[in-house]
Amino acid sequence: MKYILFDIDGTLIDSGGAGVRALNLAFEEMFSVREAFKGISMAGKTDLQIVMEGLRLHQIESANGIVHGFFDSYVAHLKDNIDPQKGHVKAGIKEALDLLEEQQDFLLGLLTGNIKRGAMMKLGAYDLARYFSIGAFGDDNADRNKLLPIALDKLRKVRSFDLDYKDCVVIGDTPRDIECSKPYGAYAIAVATGPYSFDELSDTGADAVFHDLSDTDSLLHILRHRQK
Numbered sequence: 001m002k003y004i005l006f007d008i009d010g011t012l013i014d015s016g017g018a019g020v021r022a023l024n025l026a027f028e029e030m031f032s033v034r035e036a037f038k039g040i041s042m043a044g045k046t047d048l049q050i051v052m053e054g055l056r057l058h059q060i061e062s063a064n065g066i067v068h069g070f071f072d073s074y075v076a077h078l079k080d081n082i083d084p085q086k087g088h089v090k091a092g093i094k095e096a097l098d099l100l101e102e103q104q105d106f107l108l109g110l111l112t113g114n115i116k117r118g119a120m121m122k123l124g125a126y127d128l129a130r131y132f133s134i135g136a137f138g139d140d141n142a143d144r145n146k147l148l149p150i151a152l153d154k155l156r157k158v159r160s161f162d163l164d165y166k167d168c169v170v171i172g173d174t175p176r177d178i179e180c181s182k183p184y185g186a187y188a189i190a191v192a193t194g195p196y197s198f199d200e201l202s203d204t205g206a207d208a209v210f211h212d213l214s215d216t217d218s219l220l221h222i223l224r225h226r227q228k
Contacts, residue, residue, distance in 0.1 A: 002223065003163055004100055005111035005135065005151060007172035008119055010043070010194025012093050013126050016086030018078060019118065023050065025081070026073035030066075033058055043195050044176025046113035046138035046147075047071070071139070075117045082125045089126050090193045092214030097131045099216050106223070107161065110135030111147050111170055111180070134158055144180045169223060171213075178204040189222070 006012055009019065020037065027036035036054050045053075051070055055062050100106050108131050112119050116137040123129040136151035138144075148168065155161045170181035173194030181188040182205055190201035190209045201209050208222050 001105050001107060001161060001163060001167060003107045003109055003152070003155060003161075003168045004223070005109045005148075005168060005170045006132075007170075007174075007177050008110065008112045008114055008122060010173035011090065011171060011177075011191055012128055013089050013122060014087045015082060015122050015125075016088075018082040018087065019114070019122070021081045022074050022077035022118075023047075023054075025077040026070055027054060027058075029073050029077075030070060031058065031060055044113065044144065044172070044174030046142050046144050047074075047115045047118065048138050048142040049113070049144070052142060071115055071117070075115075075121065078118055078121055082122060084125050087126070089128065090191075091212040092216060093128070096213045096216050096219055097128070099220060100223075101131060103220075107155070107159075108132055109151060109155070110137065111151055111172075111177075112136075113138040113144055115139040144176055145183070148180060148184050148186060173201075175201070175204045178206045189219075 023037055024035055028034050036058060040053050042050050051067060052062060100108060110119060110132050114137060116139060119137055120129050134154055136147035140150045141147060152163060155163060165184040165186050168186040169189060170177060170186050171189045173191050174196055178188045178190055188206045190204060190206035191213055192198040192201055193212050198209060198211055213219055
């Protein structure tokens, strides 16, 4: 059995900037600061890490339920801002997910920096939520490098599958997706469908790099080869 863990933004979908808009609007609503996250790099980070960086940048304390309240506001703004007409599903994703879902020896999951409520809202808008019932999210831990152990622990507790790191495949579009998987010995696949080029991702130590996932036969071949 292999646990195939997908990143969301830049890998499965392009939300048309809905997440960034919602973060900025939530910050403005709560703290009267416009464009609060301007200049903060977000690619591959968890939502929790991004918010904590924003709070520090604007010298705002994170105590007394501030972060929880912020995410309530964020989710409300995300609901208002996400529009499938302004974003898109990445090339080959639906075909790849359909193919992988049919395989009895593959489990689909998420390993994403999005908080769970935001993740499922984004995926639901693009009819992808139905593929994913489990995973690790940006509100599980601010440190993305700690999400893979969390994903495996949830799989044991919720689905009673006791898998090892070597049974995991992490698929993402940033160097941080590779970084969070390689220390554990998981197999890492990079896709150049986000802000990083094919050549840049080839230098990350990824086990395989794709321009996108439209070549589902090659993807399945690599996953099968990894099983042996």
